Amino acid sequence: MPRMNLGLPYNNCSFQSPPCLVGFQSPSLLFCGGCRVVKYCGQAHQKADRRRHKVQCIPINQTKDKVSEEEAKLRAGPGTDTDGNPFDNIVGLFWLYQSTRPYMQARFDYITAILNVRTGEAVEIALDHSLDLLRLCRGDNLGVRSNAPALYLRLGRDQDAYDFIKWYADRADSNYNWRDMSLPYLDMHGEDAFEAVNEKPHHADLSFLIALTLIKIRLLKDVESLQAFLQSNPNATGEARYDHLQEEAMSDVLLKRPEVVAQDNYEETIAELRRQVLQLYRLVKAKNPHFWPGIMDPSLFAYSVPTMYAQGSREEAMLVFRNSWYSWSETEPAIQFIRGVIVSDT
Template identity: 65%
Template sequence: MLEKDLLRFNRLDRQLMTHFPSQVSRYCGVGRGATIFQGQTLLSKQRTGFQSPNLLRCGACQTVKYCGKQHQKTDRPRHKVQCVPIKQTKDKLTGEEAKLRANPGDDTDGNPFDNSPTTTTSLLVSNVRTGEAVEIALKESLEILRLCRGDNLGVRSQIPGLYLRLGRDQEAYDFIKWYAVKGDSKYDWRDMSLPFLDLEGEDAFEAVIEKPHYYDVSFKMALTLTKIRLLEPLQGFLKKKPNATGEERYDYLEEEAMSNILQQRADIVALDDYKDMVAELKR
């Protein structure tokens, strides 16, 4: 019975990955925000204060914030397409969780949510176009991997993309490289004492590993995008500011860089000539 409950719980959990239509949210303000509005008049009234700590979060799905109750009411017809399925599936998930906690089984030390590699409490809502939703999806995906390094749900495929959507390019690269150099057949995925996803600050400018231990199309796409994000500002230096000083280069990066990696690489920014670096990134 416990095995059936676990399968049912995981099936509901998995539904949260694919349940929602991709709709481009319109934000109140500029930049990566999470406040939705309807209509240009609302935008003009709220642009300056869209990052206020007093933003209202949708109580049902927890993935969207609003400037005020009027905005939330106005946006409800559009938002409910995503919100209602999330809320319904969360309620079902809560019910299955209660059953598992009441009957955890004999092989989970009384807590299947911390000790069972087949059980997750993920809330993957990455198709909701807000920063909050992406943060939730990333956190829960990493938690799934913590419980099950073998990744029977296949969530590792979406993690680099989630990092990139949050502007955390370095962490995306570190994640991809770990699987490329350490995730081989000799690694014991069941041994929780082994180092796991422990690479930090790896060189994103290095040559692409031609024969990685683990290959995934989504990894390849994320890696390509990471390289492009590094390539574009370097090419911009060569074309627009070939003689820029160090301070001018950092000012340029603040405005133009698509990746957070360059700001952390003073050795790269200080180079006299980027031609070799650009050529390597293009390979």
């Protein structure tokens, strides 16, 4: 899987002092019985790690219990505004009805607690809950859509991230009726991540622009890696190229584009991706000049608490940074590349 080349631990023993080598990618790892988002090689390391992990584990359990409590309340007393069971009658329209809001907020808080844990398992659970919140409330009053692409990226699911962004860019315009459940929703799959950047629709959401920049950089670095492999192995078969990508790629996009992998030379593709990255860099800088300095120095936003914000403000950059930083920091080649771009622009 491409995510094996990212910095997000997955299927690892979570004991960290020192890091456990025995439990790396072991099929016999055990979940923490409390939070179910971290794993251990055995009871010894689980017990030894409890003092550190309980700071994460307890809030996860508390918020998970709150979700169960609010769901039970909503099912038992759905309120007159939902015309019965909301999970049957108003899927897609949650939050428009007052009685659903405590439940939706509880699930959002659960996602927030889970994301304090940096494991692939935690990110998978957070993404699944985020997508389900969007299923329940297409209008997305909680702003879940802004976080979803970064979660996809942390898992190496760049194609899904691109499809998600593309749907909002192409379909979610001012004429889309968010209350009409017969309309297609998030139904774009396998879109062309190599295509030119369409600036106009992306302009509405800073988080999408930033995620798109990372998609393009990771794709660029993967194509450059494939180019270097082909130069060293000019007679490499298609199978050998795919084997290289399986071992080295950060993104899953190339694994699904055989016509690109089969090219004899990738120089034009590399040049075009570089141009797109610079275009996106400028778009982000124009939309919010505070964001890229945070990538250069994460401590700028480390101790700040996001508040109400206006577009282009430091507060907006801070909020988007908090939701996207790990997707960058877990991709070392990409973060070094964009830092080079930032330095050359100063």
